[in-house]
Amino acid sequence: MxxxxxxxxxxxxxxxxxxxxxxxxxxxxxxxxxxxxxxxxxxxxxxxxxxxxxxxxxxxxxxxxxxxxxxxxTYGEFEPHLVGRINKERADKPSALFTETRDEYKIGVQGKLPTATEYNIGFNQATYTHSEYTSELYFGGELRQHLLKDGLLYFAPTSxxxxxxxxxxxxxxxxxxxxxxxxxxxxxxxxxxxxxxxxxxxxxxxxxxxxxxxxxxxxxxxxxxxxxxxxxxxxxxxxxxxxxxxxxxxxxxxxxxxxxxxxxxxxxxxxxxxxxxxxxxxxxxxxxxxxxxxxxxxxxxxxxxxxxxxxxxxxxxxEEGLKQHRTRALPTLDLVGNFGIRSRDSDARRAVRDFKHAENRQTVLSGGIEIDIPLFANMGERHQAAAEKINVRxxxxxxxxxxxxxxxxxxxxxxxxxxxxxxxxxxxxxxxxxxxxxxxxxxxxxxxxxxxxxxxxxxxxxxxxxxxxxxxxxxxxxxxxxxxxxxxxxxxxxxxxxxxxxxxxxxxxxxxx
Incomplete structure (x- = not known):
């Protein structure tokens, strides 16, 4: 070694x-x-x-x-929309000497707010010639406030x-x-x-x-x-x-x-x-x-x-889905109101002329309630809410x-x-x-x-x-x-x-x- x-x-x-x-x-x-x-x-x-x-x-x-x-x-849900309509109607009767006409013009802005309020503001004109109907011009707005279904109870508008x-x-x-x-x-x-x-x-x-x-x-x-x-x-x-x-x-x-x-x-x-x-x-x-x-x-x-x-x-x-189904299961109870100015006359030209002068116009104010109640307590939404409740659990x-x-x-x-x-x-x-x-x-x-x-x-x-x-x-x-x-x-x-x-x-x- x-x-x-x-x-x-x-x-x-x-x-x-x-x-x-x-x-x-x-x-x-x-x-x-x-x-x-x-x-x-x-x-x-x-x-x-x-x-x-x-x-x-x-x-x-x-x-x-x-x-x-x-x-x-989703913010587009609250986007205002410009809406309008032009419609001209001509009606002839065999025994009539003149042609009955109806001209309709409509333009406005409509939409809804996060407060569950729907609005429609604009101008309407319906003029008749050689007709038994009265010509009318109207400028104003309509508001619809949802109270139950789609209302503020579960903050449904922003759901x-x-x-x-x-x-x-x-x-x-x-x-x-x-x-x-x-x-x-x-x-x-x-x-x-x-x-x-x-x-x-x-x-x-x-x-x-x-x-x-x-x-x-x-x-x-x-x-x-x-x-x-x-x-x-x-x-x-x-x-x-x-x-x-x-x-x-x-x-x-x-x-x-x-x-x-x-x-x-x-x-x-x-x-x-x-x-x-x-x-x-x-x-x-x-x-x-x-x-x-x-x-x-x-x-x-x-x-x-x-x-x-x-x-x-x-x-x-x-949980948010459950709230959404619950508010949809409620009956509809809406407050509806209108406010505007208008003029009416059997003569279309006079109706237009009156609308231009405040002393000849009418101030219109109306309001009411609309309901829509499902007779079986909105069976579909109730069962969907029950299913969503199980999903939450x-x-x-x-x-x-x-x-x-x-x-x-x-x-x-x-x-x-x-x-x-x-x-x-x-x-x-x-x-x-x-x-x-x-x-x-x-x-x-x-x-x-x-x-x-x-x-x-x-x-x-x-x-x-x-x-x-x-x-x-x-x-x-x-x-x-x-x-x-x-x-x-x-x-x-x-x-x-x-x-x-x-x-x-x-x-x-x-x-x-």
Whole structure:
């Protein structure tokens, strides 16, 4: 064994260098490639490309924009309309000496107000010649005030506007949900690529050192300084590590494709250069596990989640629909009134002439009541209201279930965030120990008190410990992302929205076409 040790220090030094490089150092070296020979993926740029190109995000965005346009369109219900009519009539009787004529002119503005008031203001003229009817000119207005059906009891005049706004809110929360889900997928693909990249680096360095040892073992076996079995052991260990390296290459290739496909940009997918990412230099998040503010429950912490806000809007939509059916089930009771000025005369020309002079005009004021009572208490609307009442109850149950689910998910993720940080700390201790153990074994090797078998076994233990530590780092970041997603704060933390007085508002560029 002392003879063997003379050949080992160079390779022992190489193994020591591999053992001394922790995952933190690997993370720093992950983005050292220059833009000229690698496709450098900056996190901010990647998020921008992701939002602009992802099909699910764009579909949700345009659905919200379309719903916003429909909401604006509901204001057209109160748009005034210019109405008019011209009608000329000629009637001949076989025994009549003259042709009877009737000329009718009408022009005015009509519409309705948010107060459940319909109005019709305008000018009417009906002139007759050679007729028994009296010619009449009238200028004034008619008001119709709905008291029960379509009245102010359930704010019926603005019901359609509120329904449209709630549908817009549902589309808005679906948009936020799509953004959050695609961000979650992106971060998962991002950290999976980081994991695959580091795994390949570990496997490559391990295979390089094992190859050097195998080549050295072959030379020593030829000199009679090493048994054939030990030489085969070195070759077998190299083969195992080379196989692991090839598997890591395939894993990295698949992780790269998954990450680029998540971006949904042909510019990145078609770029054949090696992909370089720049993850955070620290292996832990600065803020630590995310916990609710003092006095807040887990349920309160989920009130910004798009699923909760969407179901809340859905409940309001059902309740508004119930009110609409209830007001439609009421009987019609309208107040109708007219006020205007008119002139009448059997002579059409005199009627027109009188209308031009105030002393010859009549002031007209009339009013009344109109009713329309369904004899079976409006059976159709009553049953529709009953059905909508059941839908309201179901929406309330679903809202409670969503709130409980989000609260439980948040509690579990908070516990997991604490656990994964403890796992990361423990795995770092294990890595440090295996590094020290391997270095001490190198010293024994130099003194002729160790062999290939022990060195390879310890190096394998170190590689597994580093792999577990790397997995913990990846899982820690992914748990933090899912924590933010569970609170509905993922978009805010990535600068895609702001919270103003408890209301989430997306950035302006995300709301434009």
């Amino acid at each position: 002392p003879m063997h040790a003379a050949y080992l220090p160079p390779f022992a030094l190489a193994l020591a260098l591999v053992a001394a490089q922790s995952p933190a150092a690997e993370a720093d070296s992950a983005g050292t490639a220059t833009p000229g020979d690698s496709l450098v993926l900056e996190l901010d740029e990647a998020l921008k490309v992701l939002v602009e190109n992802n099909a699910d995000v764009q579909e949700a965005k345009y659905n919200w924009i379309a719903q916003a346009e429909m909401t604006k369109g 359609n506007l509120r329904l449209a706004r709630l549908q817009q809110e549902i589309a808005y929360q679906k948009y936020r949900s799509a953004l959050g889900e695609i961000l979650d997928k992106f971060y998962e693909a991002y950290w999976n690529y980081y994991y695959a990249e580091q795994t390949l680096q570990f496997a490559t360095k391990s295979a390089q050192v094992a190859k050097q040892i195998a080549e050295d073992a072959s030379k020593r076996q030829q000199l009679g300084m090493l048994s054939a079995l030990d030489q085969q052991k070195a070759v077998a260990e190299y083969s195992d590590r080379e196989s692991a390296r090839l598997s890591a290459i395939d894993q990295l290739r698949r992780a790269r494709l998954e990450l680029l496909l998540t971006l949904s940009s042909s510019k990145y997918v078609q770029d054949s250069r090696p992909l370089a990412i720049r993850p955070p230099n620290d292996n832990d998040t600065a803020a630590g596990p995310i916990t609710p503010a003092a006095g807040d429950s887990s349920a309160d912490s989920c009130r910004m989640h798009p699923a909760y806000l969407q179901q809340l809007a859905e409940l309001d939509l059902r 179901a929406a309330r149950v679903r809202l409670a279930l969503i709130q409980d689910k989000l609260a439980e998910e948040l509690r579990n993720l908070q516990k997991r965030a604490t656990e994964i940080r403890e796992q990361t700390r423990l795995s770092q201790i294990a890595v440090t120990y295996h590094e020290t153990e391997l270095q001490e074994e190198f010293k024994k090797m130099e003194l002729g008190k160790s062999n290939y078998h022990v060195i390879f076994d310890m190096e394998e233990d170190l590689r597994k410990a580093e792999q577990r530590h790397l997995e913990n780092i990846r899982d820690m970041h992914l748990v933090d992302v899912k924590l933010l997603l569970a609170k509905g704060a993922l978009l805010r933390e990535n600068g895609l929205e702001t919270w103003n007085q408890g209301t989430p508002t997306l950035r302006k560029e995300l709301l434009n076409e």
